[in-house]
Amino acid sequence: MYAQMIKTAGTGVKSREEMTEQERAFQDKIDADIKIEPKDWMPDDYRATLIRQIGQHAHSEIVGQLPEGNWITRAPTLERKAILLAKVQDEAGHGLYLYCAAETLGVSRDELTEMLLDGRMKYSSIFNYPTLNWADIGAVGWLVDGAAIMNQVPLQRTSYGPYSRAMIRICKEESFHQRQGYDAIRKMAEGTPEQRKMAQDALNRFWYPALMMFGPSDKDSVHSAQSMAWKIKINTNDELRQKFVDQTVPQAEYLGLTIPDPDLKWNEERGHYDFTQPDWSEFFDVIKGNGPCNTDRLAARNKAWDDGRWVRDGLLEHARKKRARKVAAE
Amino acid sequence: MKNEWPLWEIFIRGQHGMSHRHVGSLHAPDAEMAIKNARDVYTRRNEGVSIWVVEANNITASSPSDKGPLYEPSESKVYRHPTFFDIPEEVGAM
Numbered sequence: 001m002y003a004q005m006i007k008t009a010g011t012g013v014k015s016r017e018e019m020t021e022q023e024r025a026f027q028d029k030i031d032a033d034i035k036i037e038p039k040d041w042m043p044d045d046y047r048a049t050l051i052r053q054i055g056q057h058a059h060s061e062i063v064g065q066l067p068e069g070n071w072i073t074r075a076p077t078l079e080r081k082a083i084l085l086a087k088v089q090d091e092a093g094h095g096l097y098l099y100c101a102a103e104t105l106g107v108s109r110d111e112l113t114e115m116l117l118d119g120r121m122k123y124s125s126i127f128n129y130p131t132l133n134w135a136d137i138g139a140v141g142w143l144v145d146g147a148a149i150m151n152q153v154p155l156q157r158t159s160y161g162p163y164s165r166a167m168i169r170i171c172k173e174e175s176f177h178q179r180q181g182y183d184a185i186r187k188m189a190e191g192t193p194e195q196r197k198m199a200q201d202a203l204n205r206f207w208y209p210a211l212m213m214f215g216p217s218d219k220d221s222v223h224s225a226q227s228m229a230w231k232i233k234i235n236t237n238d239e240l241r242q243k244f245v246d247q248t249v250p251q252a253e254y255l256g257l258t259i260p261d262p263d264l265k266w267n268e269e270r271g272h273y274d275f276t277q278p279d280w281s282e283f284f285d286v287i288k289g290n291g292p293c294n295t296d297r298l299a300a301r302n303k304a305w306d307d308g309r310w311v312r313d314g315l316l317e318h319a320r321k322k323r324a325r326k327v328a329a330e
Numbered sequence: 331m332k333n334e335w336p337l338w339e340i341f342i343r344g345q346h347g348m349s350h351r352h353v354g355s356l357h358a359p360d361a362e363m364a365i366k367n368a369r370d371v372y373t374r375r376n377e378g379v380s381i382w383v384v385e386a387n388n389i390t391a392s393s394p395s396d397k398g399p400l401y402e403p404s405e406s407k408v409y410r411h412p413t414f415f416d417i418p419e420e421v422g423a424m
């Protein structure tokens with residue numbers, strides 16, 4: 001998912017006795033599935049946690065355009081190019097929907113952008129991995145968007161109205177993303193032996209980073225319990241990861257590709273696949289800034305922001321002049 | 331000086347004959363650019379045939395604390411609904 005390791009503000013779930021009357025009324029609304037809207041009262045910790053979570057989600061959509069954008073000019077056919085272009089454009093849209101949702105909580109767009117650019121806010125670890133060839137673009141749509149969907153579908157029911165509405169819009173567009181990825185990698189899996197090898201290699205490299213997207217196990221975390229009580233987190237990380245594995249294994253089998261996990265096997269008793277956890281030390285290292293592409297990604301975002309300044313300022317100045325001219329003419 | 335583009339609220343008419351509906355917001359330097367951006371952000375899949383943009387700070391909203399005084403009075407006026415009245419079957423459709 002695109003929001004990982006979000007630190008929930010506060011000290012964990014309060015009992016009803018510990019809550020103020022306002023807090024109790026707020027929790028009752030959430031329990032009754034009544035949406036919280038921007039002007040409604042909300043605990044400061046709920047607001048702060050949501051800004052972190054929605055902000056990180058938005059940043060992930062924006063930074064996530066970079067690994068895929070890398071292959072737009074080199075797509076193998078004009079059709080694939082048009083499809084990838086539309087997909088990447090959707091991701092820009094997802095970022096915008098989410099930034100707008102975060103802004104309703106009292107943070108400005110520029111503040112959010114600056115926090116991404118100077119590293120105070122993060123984006124998903126997955127986008128710090130490179131896309132080395134065209135097969136990777138298929139793998140990203142299939143696995144990365146697939147993992148994102150796992151998390152985004154339940155979040156449509158989240159308690160904060162603007163966030164929920166953004167998720168509903170996003171989910172409508174996501175299944176196209178996953179399908180185009182699966183379609184692209186399928187073409188290669190069914191192609192020449194060399195293409196097949198590329199498809200397998202892409203799966204090998206993206207499998208564990210995709211599993212990391214859900215974040216480390218949080219089933220015993222008091223912070224997660226609070227986020228779940230607020231309905232800004234709906235499932236535990238382990239639940240979503242298991243669901244993703246169960247869904248993805250048959251998809252790989254259909255392609256004749258092998259999941260790079262010798263211990264992966266169906267567990268009849270549990271009704272789920274058993275699988276190997278990713279290397280969490282690698283995950284923490286990537287989060288800290290030491291993944292293969294962290295430096296590149298942040299440099300690209302900073303460059304775009306700096307290079308675009310004259311356009312932003314120029315258009316604003318032009319709008320001011322136009323307004324002044326109109327007033328003078330009246 | 332703060333140089334952030336203002337926020338615009340976007341309303342889109344989905345199909346001919348329907349009202350414009352609020353779909354979200356975006357930043358743009360002026361109304362013209364807001365419409366252009368709204369086209370890219372909110373109508374990528376044929377969602378609209380017409381766009382309205384309104385600068386967000388021109389919108390006045392009711393406050394959540396006024397919910398009682400504003401909407402409660404209508405709760406007791408059940409006779410405003412046609413189902414309140416029993417019409418004899420013999421009368422036919424009404």
Ligand SMILES: [Fe+2]
Nearest residue numbers: 061090091094
């Ligand atoms: Fe997305």
Ligand SMILES: [Fe+2]
Nearest residue numbers: 091145174177
């Ligand atoms: Fe996507």
